[in-house]
Amino acid sequence: MKQLVVLSGKGGTGKTTVTAALAHLISREQRLVLVDADVDAPNLELLLRPTRLRETPFYGGKQAVIDTESCTACGRCAEVCRYDAVAQQDGAYRIDGTACEGCAACYYQCPAEAVRLEDAHSGDWFHSQTRFGPFVHACLRPGEENSGKLVSTIKQQALLLADEQAADWIVVDGSPGIGCPVIAAVTGADLALMVAEPTVSAVHDLERALQVTAHFDIPAAVCVNKSDIHPPALERIEKLCREQDIPLLARIPYDEIVVQAMRQGLAVTEIGENPVRCQMEHLWDVLRGLDL
Ligand code: SF4
Numbered sequence: 001m002k003q004l005v006v007l008s009g010k011g012g013t014g015k016t017t018v019t020a021a022l023a024h025l026i027s028r029e030q031r032l033v034l035v036d037a038d039v040d041a042p043n044l045e046l047l048l049r050p051t052r053l054r055e056t057p058f059y060g061g062k063q064a065v066i067d068t069e070s071c072t073a074c075g076r077c078a079e080v081c082r083y084d085a086v087a088q089q090d091g092a093y094r095i096d097g098t099a100c101e102g103c104a105a106c107y108y109q110c111p112a113e114a115v116r117l118e119d120a121h122s123g124d125w126f127h128s129q130t131r132f133g134p135f136v137h138a139c140l141r142p143g144e145e146n147s148g149k150l151v152s153t154i155k156q157q158a159l160l161l162a163d164e165q166a167a168d169w170i171v172v173d174g175s176p177g178i179g180c181p182v183i184a185a186v187t188g189a190d191l192a193l194m195v196a197e198p199t200v201s202a203v204h205d206l207e208r209a210l211q212v213t214a215h216f217d218i219p220a221a222v223c224v225n226k227s228d229i230h231p232p233a234l235e236r237i238e239k240l241c242r243e244q245d246i247p248l249l250a251r252i253p254y255d256e257i258v259v260q261a262m263r264q265g266l267a268v269t270e271i272g273e274n275p276v277r278c279q280m281e282h283l284w285d286v287l288r289g290l291d292l
């Protein structure tokens, strides 16, 4: 089983479009499990229109709760809370769950031992079915942290599922940037496919993303989306790939068909012959032939 993670140095480069198209092409001849590891802003679901089979809560951190029976209303918890999460209402102290960071300062400082720390429900993860295969995805609640832990959880679930179903591929739509969820997404991957757009900041974004994969010793390759919108920037990406010995596997041209596919909730490869589909098929041909 091969694990492919699709990444981008920044958001909006077409990472999800590429992931959905690859998932479609792979599913025509091999088995795959799909993962949306962009848990802060999951949108692969929009193209896949999955049927949810199971929903599981994710507890990513701690949250303080005041036992009103034991509380003596001394106000110490409000004094020590650096996040303004403790408020007084009608003489009683309460903790705002959306502001509490679970730092435990109030827990340790409460003279009446009236504060307890509970697991915080930070989001949910889902096991779903799509027309391309099983799909593991998640949604982190707004403002919640621990996205790396949630990505690790869903990747673990995807590995179990892939094993159970004897899948040939796990295809992961990673989150943009270089933070914790990206590190969790690339861990264990056989190849990180970077989707870049030829823009002014593209080389810098790509360089940072490649530093992450190099640090974790994950082989990387590049695919340029909207490759024809700014030739000088494309040249800079090509130069970077040459210098770092990173294979540039595909140059996908700009085409309105991508937006049309999105509107219809389809992968771009599902709507007839078009130049984007042609490049995606070329990309899949190359990926299939790599010795991962
Ligand atoms: S520190 Fe403890 S006793 Fe004092 S107000 Fe807070 S919860 Fe109540």
Ligand code: SF4
Pocket (backbone or CB within 6 Å): 063, 064, 080, 081, 082, 083, 084, 085, 086, 095, 099, 100, 101, 102, 103, 104, 105, 106, 107
């Ligand atoms: S756990 Fe920390 S953040 Fe939460 S209410 Fe207590 S002091 Fe404030």
